[in-house]
Amino acid sequence: MSDTPMDRAARATPPVIARRIRGLSDRSIAWLFVAPSIILLLAVNIFPLIWTVRLSFTNFRVNRPNAAVEFIGLQNYRRILTDGDIWLTMQATAHFLIWTIVLQVLIGFSLAYLINKKFRGNDLWTTIIVLPMMLSPAVVGNFWTFLYQPQIGLFNYAVSFLTGVDPSSFSMIGSVNLAPWAIIIVDTWMWTPFVMLICLAGLRSIPDSIYEAAECDRASKWRQFWTITIPMVLPFLMLAILFRGIENFKMFDLVVQLTGGGPGSTTELTSINLKREAFEKWRTGYASAYAVILFVTVFGLASIYVKALNKVKQR
Amino acid sequence: MVAAGALMGASAMGATSARADDLTLCWAAWDPANALVELSKDFEAKSGHKMKFEFVPWPNFADRMLNELNSGGKLCDLMIGDSQWIGGAAENGQYVKLNDFFDKEGIKMADFIPATVTGYSEWPKNTPNYWALPAFGDVVGWTYRKDWFSRPELQAEFKTKYGRDLAVPKTFAELKDIAEFFQNRKIDGTTVYGAAIYTERGSEGITMGAMDVLYSFGFQYDNPDKPYDLEGFVNSPEAVAGLEYYKALYDCCAPPGSSDAYMSENIDAYKSGQVALQMNFAFIWPGINADPKVGGDKSGYFANPAGPGGKQFAQLGGQGISVVSTSEKQAAALEYIKWFAQPDVQAKWWSLGGYSALRAVVEDPGFATSQPYAQTFLDSMAIVKDFWAEPSYASLLQASQKRFHDYVIAGQGTSKEALDGLVKDWTDVFTDEDKY
Numbered sequence: 001m002s003d004t005p006m007d008r009a010a011r012a013t014p015p016v017i018a019r020r021i022r023g024l025s026d027r028s029i030a031w032l033f034v035a036p037s038i039i040l041l042l043a044v045n046i047f048p049l050i051w052t053v054r055l056s057f058t059n060f061r062v063n064r065p066n067a068a069v070e071f072i073g074l075q076n077y078r079r080i081l082t083d084g085d086i087w088l089t090m091q092a093t094a095h096f097l098i099w100t101i102v103l104q105v106l107i108g109f110s111l112a113y114l115i116n117k118k119f120r121g122n123d124l125w126t127t128i129i130v131l132p133m134m135l136s137p138a139v140v141g142n143f144w145t146f147l148y149q150p151q152i153g154l155f156n157y158a159v160s161f162l163t164g165v166d167p168s169s170f171s172m173i174g175s176v177n178l179a180p181w182a183i184i185i186v187d188t189w190m191w192t193p194f195v196m197l198i199c200l201a202g203l204r205s206i207p208d209s210i211y212e213a214a215e216c217d218r219a220s221k222w223r224q225f226w227t228i229t230i231p232m233v234l235p236f237l238m239l240a241i242l243f244r245g246i247e248n249f250k251m252f253d254l255v256v257q258l259t260g261g262g263p264g265s266t267t268e269l270t271s272i273n274l275k276r277e278a279f280e281k282w283r284t285g286y287a288s289a290y291a292v293i294l295f296v297t298v299f300g301l302a303s304i305y306v307k308a309l310n311k312v313k314q315r
Numbered sequence: 316m317v318a319a320g321a322l323m324g325a326s327a328m329g330a331t332s333a334r335a336d337d338l339t340l341c342w343a344a345w346d347p348a349n350a351l352v353e354l355s356k357d358f359e360a361k362s363g364h365k366m367k368f369e370f371v372p373w374p375n376f377a378d379r380m381l382n383e384l385n386s387g388g389k390l391c392d393l394m395i396g397d398s399q400w401i402g403g404a405a406e407n408g409q410y411v412k413l414n415d416f417f418d419k420e421g422i423k424m425a426d427f428i429p430a431t432v433t434g435y436s437e438w439p440k441n442t443p444n445y446w447a448l449p450a451f452g453d454v455v456g457w458t459y460r461k462d463w464f465s466r467p468e469l470q471a472e473f474k475t476k477y478g479r480d481l482a483v484p485k486t487f488a489e490l491k492d493i494a495e496f497f498q499n500r501k502i503d504g505t506t507v508y509g510a511a512i513y514t515e516r517g518s519e520g521i522t523m524g525a526m527d528v529l530y531s532f533g534f535q536y537d538n539p540d541k542p543y544d545l546e547g548f549v550n551s552p553e554a555v556a557g558l559e560y561y562k563a564l565y566d567c568c569a570p571p572g573s574s575d576a577y578m579s580e581n582i583d584a585y586k587s588g589q590v591a592l593q594m595n596f597a598f599i600w601p602g603i604n605a606d607p608k609v610g611g612d613k614s615g616y617f618a619n620p621a622g623p624g625g626k627q628f629a630q631l632g633g634q635g636i637s638v639v640s641t642s643e644k645q646a647a648a649l650e651y652i653k654w655f656a657q658p659d660v661q662a663k664w665w666s667l668g669g670y671s672a673l674r675a676v677v678e679d680p681g682f683a684t685s686q687p688y689a690q691t692f693l694d695s696m697a698i699v700k701d702f703w704a705e706p707s708y709a710s711l712l713q714a715s716q717k718r719f720h721d722y723v724i725a726g727q728g729t730s731k732e733a734l735d736g737l738v739k740d741w742t743d744v745f746t747d748e749d750k751y
Contacts, residue, residue, distance in 0.1 A: 059747075062385050062386075063381065063384075063385040063403060063407065063706075063709075064407060064706070065385075065387075065407060065408075066406070066407055066408065085717075148572075149572050150571035150572040151570070151571060151572065151589075153572075168506075168571040168572075169571075171571055171572040171574060173572070173574065173575070174571075174572055174573070174574030174575070174724070175574075176725045176726065176727075256517070259516075259575070260515070260516045260517040260575050261516055261517070262516035262574060262575055262720055262724060262725070263516070263574050263575075263720065263724040263725040264516075264717075264720050264721035264722075264724060264725025264726075264727055265717060265720070265721060265725070266725060276713055279378060279382070280377075280378070280709055280712075280713055281709050281710040281713050282381075282385070282709060282710075283710070
């Protein structure tokens with residue numbers, strides 16, 4: 001006997017069988033399946049977060065297991081927010097964040113725009129361009145440390161070739177003025193391809209028919225770019241900015257490899273500073289308060305940004 | 316209780332244990348560690364225990380091992396930890412106290428170089444409470460290009476310029492003259508530089524380097540009559556002059572791009588023929604001596620020179636070996652320490668490239684001439700000083716790293732401001748520690 005559509009639909013109907021087994025409802029079974037994930041999430045995300053908040057109100061030090069842990073209220077928060085050095089690390093982070101995003105968006109979008117044109121070998125170029133982002137940041141940091149070396153580094157020789165300046169007369173990672181730019185250059189080199197890929201996805205999602213309609217209306221290329229391309233790629237671009245912003249706010253490995261936070265404290269970003277407080281000075285309570293402040297900052301800024309992103313998408 | 320049990324277990328076993336254990340020894344990954352692996356084969360053969368080693372590169376050594384200690388990990392049975400860790404490890408019960416064991420086994424601290432006992436074993440300092448056996452004596456000293464110094468044309472030019480022979484410097488002023496003399500000089504067609512000094516920001520590099528100079532200029536950690544009284548000692552006029560000197564030495568004579576250099580970077584700079592002088596811990600000397608390019612007669616060694624007032628000190632390095640209190644094989648670990656303390660083992664340790672701290676080895680009449688650097692090692696160990704070994708040493712170290720790097724490398728503020736800032740930072744740390 002052959003199956004009719006009705007028979008198949010009957011078999012596919014959600015299982016009444018559940019009710020027959022120990023009286024479990026569909027909803028209970030759903031919860032049963034979801035529960036392990038929820039428990040795991042609570043254990044590895046939510047519990048540590050709550051515990052960090054709790055520790056931030058104490059003077060706990062993980063290297064003093066025998067010392068009494070005292071509740072000290074908002075003292076850690078007060079100390080952090082009135083510490084001039086921490087504001088300097090915030091400033092260094094903001095400088096890094098703003099310039100990397102500006103450069104990566106401009107270069108990434110430009111590359112995507114060029115790659116999107118139909119020409120021979122554009123797939124090969126795409127592959128070549130995305131290679132840096134596939135490398136480990138620690139390796140990239142080490143690699144660029146050699147490139148920046150004043151005596152043997154290719155970067156200095158390239159600058160010397162272009163400008164005539166003695167290559168050993170300047171040190172990209174040893175100079176207060178140049179070191180922040182040294183890490184911006186490397187981060188841009190490494191992560192521009194990521195922005196490019198997202199922009200490329202945006203550009204390729206625009207139907208040709210829109211441009212064809214614009215052509216019929218005799219819209220210039222410039223007008224097409226500003227009224228079609230940019231608005232339609234904007235949500236993708238904003239998404240790329242969000243990802244890069246969050247990533248660069250917590251940037252650590254690349255900077256540690258390149259400058260170690262120096263010279264002095266010029267490139268000491270908040271993540272490096274936080275690591276020093278937590279795992280070098282072992283001020284666990286203090287570092288927890290610091291982490292909470294950073295979390296609230298990123299979460300707050302990201303929430304505002306996501307709202308703006310949603311508005312752009314709805315337009 | 317655990318320690319007492321272990322001690323009883325160890326003594327019950329006598330020279331050889333009834334049960335073979337796998338012991339893990341934790342240390343930094345460097346040349347002496349390789350020598351210890353070689354040396355420990357004798358212990359394995361004699362005791363029946365198997366030795367495993369966990370070596371971590373220096374830049375991550377403190378992070379990795381202090382994490383291990385603080386988390387109560389059981390990876391390490393024996394730890395050759397840095398001298399600064401002793402205070403924290405003792406107060407937090409991370410190391411086994413060794414007094415009873417030493418008494419029982421007849422191991423006397425008087426048999427070891429006094430500075431190493433104070434530096435590597437005691438907490439509180441200058442009290443007979445021992446948490447480690449001096450394992451590896453080390454100190455900051457200098458290596459120089461003896462072959463360059465002996466060139467007649469350079470000798471003549473130096474004499475004309477400075478009115479004295481180009482020779483091992485007796486003072487820091489002389490050292491700077493020599494470094495300036497070599498800076499940007501062409502030797503055999505290559506541009507060379509004056510001195511490779513410590514400038515590293517991440518761990519402890521610049522502090523070890525700057526302190527090496529500051530001590531001899533008159534820096535003191537605190538008031539000798541009033542502990543933790545820092546004002547006027549840490550930032551004394553002499554200390555200010557010392558830090559100014561260190562910055563001047565960096566500005567005039569360090570190789571380009573050496574703004575984050577520590578042990579390995581300085582070794583590279585010296586071995587590649589870039590610099591005339593190298594500041595570094597003594598552990599590198601066997602490697603320099605054996606190097607085909609700069610070794611043998613091409614290099615010489617000298618102890619840290621004197622400051623302007625004639626004081627002469629050097630930064631202590633080196634470590635003691637301790638039994639980790641969370642180890643479940645403390646009896647076997649103590650057996651290792653007992654074996655390691657023997658004079659013949661210590662003599663072999665020196666012959667393999669490890670710096671023994673046992674007086675019987677270093678005071679042997681043949682010791683000073685046993686290696687080209689042996690006398691310099693003795694001279695240097697006689698003038699050592701160490702960084703704070705307080706439980707809060709890490710916070711104290713981070714403060715000095717920042718203050719020194721900000722001033723010396725980044726050129727921010729003055730020497731006085733840097734040291735005033737350091738007084739403030741350290742006072743804050745000690746206030747948190749209820750020291751006042």
